[in-house]
Amino acid sequence: MWDTVQRGVIIFFRICRSLVKLLVLGISRQMFRENNPLTRLILILIACICFGELFIMLLLPYIPQLPELEIAFLDMFLLSLIVIPAVSWTVTRPMNKSLLELAGAIKKVSVREDEMLASLIALARQRDSETGNHIVRTQQYVSLLAHRLQVDGHYVDQLSKQSVAALVKAAPLHDIGKVGIPDRILLKKGHFTEAERTVMKTHTLIGVSVLEAARIDPEGYGDDNVITKAINMAGSHHEKWDGTGYPHSLAGQAIKLEGRIMSVADVYDALVSKRIYKKSWTHEEAIEEIIRGKSISFDPLVVDALIIEQNSFKEIALKYQDS
Numbered sequence: 001m002w003d004t005v006q007r008g009v010i011i012f013f014r015i016c017r018s019l020v021k022l023l024v025l026g027i028s029r030q031m032f033r034e035n036n037p038l039t040r041l042i043l044i045l046i047a048c049i050c051f052g053e054l055f056i057m058l059l060l061p062y063i064p065q066l067p068e069l070e071i072a073f074l075d076m077f078l079l080s081l082i083v084i085p086a087v088s089w090t091v092t093r094p095m096n097k098s099l100l101e102l103a104g105a106i107k108k109v110s111v112r113e114d115e116m117l118a119s120l121i122a123l124a125r126q127r128d129s130e131t132g133n134h135i136v137r138t139q140q141y142v143s144l145l146a147h148r149l150q151v152d153g154h155y156v157d158q159l160s161k162q163s164v165a166a167l168v169k170a171a172p173l174h175d176i177g178k179v180g181i182p183d184r185i186l187l188k189k190g191h192f193t194e195a196e197r198t199v200m201k202t203h204t205l206i207g208v209s210v211l212e213a214a215r216i217d218p219e220g221y222g223d224d225n226v227i228t229k230a231i232n233m234a235g236s237h238h239e240k241w242d243g244t245g246y247p248h249s250l251a252g253q254a255i256k257l258e259g260r261i262m263s264v265a266d267v268y269d270a271l272v273s274k275r276i277y278k279k280s281w282t283h284e285e286a287i288e289e290i291i292r293g294k295s296i297s298f299d300p301l302v303v304d305a306l307i308i309e310q311n312s313f314k315e316i317a318l319k320y321q322d323s
């Protein structure tokens, strides 16, 4: 008699516990609609425990009297029989499917980005024909400088692995603003007049506006985005450390790091390359000139990186020299 009452009380409490859990489940129904995998997992666990407990409770009168430990193990075993397939079916499988879809979408976006970049780089190269392999060489110089700064622990907050990769990808676009410079100035064989030089300087601002136009959703781009890096580089690669550059006469670290790195790469390349109006300088002369401009025209840390990497600069200049 006492055993029957005890069993009845246990059943009563289990029913109450399950009802409370079902109530929580009902309140959470709205949350379930949000389709958040973590919410879904929690709710599925609660539901499984509720129905599992009900199921075990119904089985209880048919189970012979067992020690408490064995009852606990039986309880866990029966629950796991319900929980594992339920979680696998309702959470793991949809999550795996979503992850595969997400990976596919990221790959598609990456391919589109590469296609757009290739198109912009082709455009930039078209307007830079006079300087031949300038785009190829400066991209490699930028890569050397950025990796050296990264290895030496400088500007760590701006030179993450993703950031450096984006910076190197963006490098060929630094002079894309030349698309807006008239041929009579861009293709002029000889020195510019003051008026022509003023027009030529606008390639920085034109570059920024061209690249800004390529950003469909400016809010959706982070600092590690290739277009963001390209905008920073195009707009600031002619600024000087002492504030005497253009277009905004920015000084020191107010100049974007992308511009400070490209500035050294660009000037080195201009010095060692032959132009219609000047002979090519030797590698050693170019390095000495840039060292003279340390903390005047150039970021001192970037110049230090150049000094360390100068042999690689020389190799790249030789490998990709203009024919």
Ligand SMILES: [Fe+2]
Residues within 6 Å of the ligand: 174, 175, 203, 237, 238
């Ligand atoms: Fe430029």
